[in-house]
Amino acid sequence: xxxxxxxxxxxxxxxxxxxxxxxxxxxxxxxxxxxxxxxxxxxxxxxxxxxxxxxxxxxxxxxxxxxxxxxxxxxxxxxxxxxxxxxxxxxxxxxxxxxxxxxxxxxxxxxxxxxxxxxxxxxxxxxxxxxxxxxxxxxxxxxxxxxxxxxxxxxxxxxxxxxxxxxxxxxxxxxxxxxxxxxxxxxxxxxxxxxxxxxxxxxxxxxxxxxxxxxxxxxxxxxxxxxxxxxxxxxxxxxxxxxxxxxxxxxxxxxxxxxxxxxxxxxxxxxxxxxxxxxxxxxxxxxxxxxxxxxxxxxxxxxxxxxxxxxxxxxxxxxxxx
Amino acid sequence: xxxxxxxxxxxxxxxxxxxxxxxxxxxxxxxxxxxxxxxxxxxxxxxxxxxxxxxxxxxxxxxxxxxxxxxxxxxxxxxxxxxxxxxxxxxxxxxxxxxxxxxxxxxxxxxxxxxxxxxxxxxxxxxxxxxxxxxxxxxxxxxxxxxxxxxxxxxxxxxxxxxxxxxxxxxxxxxxxxxxxxxxxxxxxxxxxxxxxxxxxxxxxxxxxxxxxxxxxxxxxxxxxxxxxxxxxxxxxxxxxxxxxxxxxxxxxxxxxxxxxxxxxxxxxxxxxxxxxxxxxxxxxxxxxxxxxxxxxxxxxxxxxxxxxxxxxxxxxxxxxxxxxxxxxxxxxxxxxxxxxxxxxxxxxxxxxxxxxxxxxxxxxxxxxxxxxxxxxxxxxxxxxxxxxxxxxxxxxxxxxxxxxxxxxxxxxxxxxxxxxxxxxxxxxxxxxxxxxxxxxxxxxxxxxxxxxxxxxxxxxxxxxxx
Numbered sequence: 006x007x008x009x010x011x012x013x014x015x016x017x018x019x020x021x022x023x024x025x026x027x028x029x030x031x032x033x034x035x036x037x038x039x040x041x042x043x044x045x046x047x048x049x050x051x052x053x054x055x056x057x058x059x060x061x062x063x064x065x066x067x068x069x070x071x072x073x074x075x076x077x078x079x080x081x082x083x084x085x086x087x088x089x090x091x092x093x094x095x096x097x098x099x100x101x102x103x104x105x106x107x108x109x110x111x112x113x114x115x116x117x118x119x120x121x122x123x124x125x126x127x128x129x130x131x132x133x134x135x136x137x138x139x140x141x142x143x144x145x146x147x148x149x150x151x152x153x154x155x156x157x158x159x160x161x162x163x164x165x166x167x168x169x170x171x172x173x174x175x176x177x178x179x180x181x182x183x184x185x186x187x188x189x190x191x192x193x194x195x196x197x198x199x200x201x202x203x204x205x206x207x208x209x210x211x212x213x214x215x216x217x218x219x220x221x222x223x224x225x226x227x228x229x230x231x232x233x234x235x236x237x238x239x240x241x242x243x244x245x246x247x248x249x250x251x252x253x254x255x256x257x258x259x260x261x262x263x264x265x266x267x268x269x270x271x272x273x274x275x276x277x278x279x280x281x282x283x284x285x286x287x288x289x290x291x292x293x294x295x296x297x298x299x300x301x302x303x304x305x306x307x308x309x310x311x312x313x314x315x316x317x318x319x320x321x322x323x324x325x326x327x
Numbered sequence: 328x329x330x331x332x333x334x335x336x337x338x339x340x341x342x343x344x345x346x347x348x349x350x351x352x353x354x355x356x357x358x359x360x361x362x363x364x365x366x367x368x369x370x371x372x373x374x375x376x377x378x379x380x381x382x383x384x385x386x387x388x389x390x391x392x393x394x395x396x397x398x399x400x401x402x403x404x405x406x407x408x409x410x411x412x413x414x415x416x417x418x419x420x421x422x423x424x425x426x427x428x429x430x431x432x433x434x435x436x437x438x439x440x441x442x443x444x445x446x447x448x449x450x451x452x453x454x455x456x457x458x459x460x461x462x463x464x465x466x467x468x469x470x471x472x473x474x475x476x477x478x479x480x481x482x483x484x485x486x487x488x489x490x491x492x493x494x495x496x497x498x499x500x501x502x503x504x505x506x507x508x509x510x511x512x513x514x515x516x517x518x519x520x521x522x523x524x525x526x527x528x529x530x531x532x533x534x535x536x537x538x539x540x541x542x543x544x545x546x547x548x549x550x551x552x553x554x555x556x557x558x559x560x561x562x563x564x565x566x567x568x569x570x571x572x573x574x575x576x577x578x579x580x581x582x583x584x585x586x587x588x589x590x591x592x593x594x595x596x597x598x599x600x601x602x603x604x605x606x607x608x609x610x611x612x613x614x615x616x617x618x619x620x621x622x623x624x625x626x627x628x629x630x631x632x633x634x635x636x637x638x639x640x641x642x643x644x645x646x647x648x649x650x651x652x653x654x655x656x657x658x659x660x661x662x663x664x665x666x667x668x669x670x671x672x673x674x675x676x677x678x679x680x681x682x683x684x685x686x687x688x689x690x691x692x693x694x695x696x697x698x699x700x701x702x703x704x705x706x707x708x709x710x711x712x713x714x715x716x717x718x719x720x721x722x723x724x725x726x727x728x729x730x731x732x733x734x735x736x737x738x739x740x741x742x743x744x745x746x747x748x749x750x751x752x753x754x755x756x757x758x759x760x761x762x763x764x765x766x767x768x769x770x771x772x773x774x775x776x777x778x779x780x781x782x783x784x785x786x787x788x789x790x791x792x793x794x
Binding site for chain 1: 379387389442443446447603604605606607608609610611613614617618621622624625626628629630632633636637640672673676679680682683686687690691694698716719720723724725726727728729730731732733734735737738741747750751754
């Protein structure tokens with residue numbers, strides 16, 4: 006890792022921001038396009054789970070292998086038109102999604118399924134009313150907003166002694182907005198690939214990513230705060246770049262340890278947590294990337310009052326003394 | 328910076344205490360009863376498992392009134408008490424009933440994986456009756472049949488045989504007692520103190536139409552008992568002393584608690600607010616068991632890889648960080664047991680993720696340490712400045728994660744999303760403890776290393792620090 010840092014020392018991260026901004030755009034764009042497409046075709050922007058829409062999620066494991074289609078046929082016959090059924094974990098376990106039902110209907114369905122297909126165990130049953138679902142959606146939006154505003158205020162306060170303290174907060178928020186968009190992009194793609202849905206745990210993942218992304222950004226900004234005192238008179242871009250390079254090893258080491266834990270849960274932790282973990286992993290990687298390649302370059306761009314770097318006028322940032 | 332024997336002692340004691348609480352062994356009975364009550368000492372052998380880990384049903388009940396209706400003060404609390412009584416009658420081990428916000432009640436029934444019957448019991452309106460006991464002597468707690476509820480005894484015996492209801496006396500399984508009046512005749516019932524005897528009693532008030540009916544019945548039956556029955560269970564069997572019109576008193580050997588509970592049951596035999604089920608979640612016991620064993624394996628593998636990584640990259644400080652990490656894990660588990668925190672599957676994920684945070688604090692410190700060494704400082708000075716300079720970043724970064732946790736906790740508490748709440752709580756506890764271990768434990772270890780190797784040349788000590 007030491008080798009890595011010394012090589013990166015020659016690379017001026019903030020001067021390559023055109024590349025980083027383009028890369029971010031490419032990561033975010035699929036999600037935005039997919040959401041726009043869903044919006045135009047009259048769907049909700051994201052595929053929402055019953056946590057937000059209300060309905061039933063029901064997972065049963067038969068004693069013998071059973072086909073999801075056979076179970077679905079029984080429910081369709083009972084007039085539950087919007088039912089989907091698919092296999093999860095093994096060929097004995099079937100997950101069903103349908104609109105909210107009451108107890109009598111459920112008991113009757115259980116009887117019919119057992120009679121026609123065979124005995125089963127109920128693994129999981131969730132029945133949530135539509136009203137509370139839409140209330141949860143509103144609160145989820147509010148939760149993200151409150152978290153973002155709280156963090157913005159906190160960073161502005163923590164960096165209040167620097168010039169343009171609000172810019173630090175704003176840049177941290179840009180970076181976390183980037184990470185939220187990347188996770189949205191990820192879930193949009195995964196909803197096409199393997200029918201993933203946005204559930205309560207997705208919101209949890211997003212808010213965790215927000216917390217961690219800001220954490221990474223703060224480590225870099227903290228170093229800028231310190232280096233500004235130490236290297237007074239140096240151009241801001243150079244101080245920012247120096248700070249990035251100095252904190253790079255820590256950012257990568259932290260990233261690796263968090264990933265070690267998360268990947269272990271993703272692979273070994275079972276199906277219940279898989280979607281949550283995958284979202285967290287994508288979000289955390291994006292969080293570290295955006296702190297290095299978005300938050301700080303945007304801060305520099307703001308200070309220099311030029312967003313993109315033009316090749317012909319770019320004066321290379323001198324390499325900081327190692 | 329001199330090595331401080333006091334902080335080393337403190338670290339060792341803390342680690343020992345945390346390990347003692349965290350390990351699944353028999354703990355001192357004194358400690359367990361001090362945490363719980365002497366009758367019901369808290370079991371420290373195991374962590375409290377959430378429904379998703381042990382299997383069971385969670386039911387979210389909501390006041391079935393339009394959203395803009397003002398719910399009278401205290402009526403949700405009363406509804407909660409009644410629901411709690413009904414839950415207890417289900418005979419589930421360690422059920423939990425909690426109010427949530429102003430309109431909701433959350434009920435957790437561990438081990439129940441067939442919730443249909445439980446839901447019916449919770450939602451039933453409940454019926455209060457005054458009955459004519461005939462020649463039978465009825466005591467409170469008896470289950471009897473009444474005109475309005477002729478199968479109460481048989482239902483109760485079936486439930487008891489199935490083990491879903493606590494045993495209760497059913498002395499007259501074949502007899503149906505005549506309902507004299509229903510709870511409709513009552514207007515109000517409140518607990519109060521008798522002015523002369525100073526004993527607790529229930530003062531009740533009759534409703535307009537019921538007043539005459541009550542007067543006629545009590546006049547004809549002075550000297551006889553008039554049992555009060557709720558859903559087939561005898562609540563109390565007071566003797567009629569005189570004919571009663573408009574207002575009356577039930578006196579007896581009541582404690583304050585009994586008088587209050589009887590008054591509530593008389594007043595609200597039916598729930599004071601209609602409740603509807605808005606969210607039911609059932610997790611089978613096998614799925615819960617699988618989740619426990621899987622997350623245990625995942626956690627062990629994850630932790631082991633982190634320990635290895637730290638050792639390889641940071642050598643001796645890495646080893647010290649590993650020790651600190653083991654203490655950190657023990658501290659976390661100890662806090663989970665002492666609070667106690669109910670562990671859910673996302674809660675375990677939050678805890679494991681906080682291990683990443685704990686390591687991060689150490690990494691920040693060690694990277695700083697290396698930089699200071701590279702800048703040519705002596706080892707002793709490098710350790711001190713390393714700590715001091717790493718601290719603002721650790722503090723600011725962790726506080727922003729805590730802000731996210733607080734928001735998540737609020738969200739989880741308001742919508743019965745206990746999965747979200749569990750994650751936020753364990754992550755927050757982990758973040759706070761990680762700051763603590765980074766400052767106290769890792770620092771003390773490094774200082775001790777300096778003291779122990781005081782005679783060794785600085786160059787060879789630097790080698791150990793990975794410079």
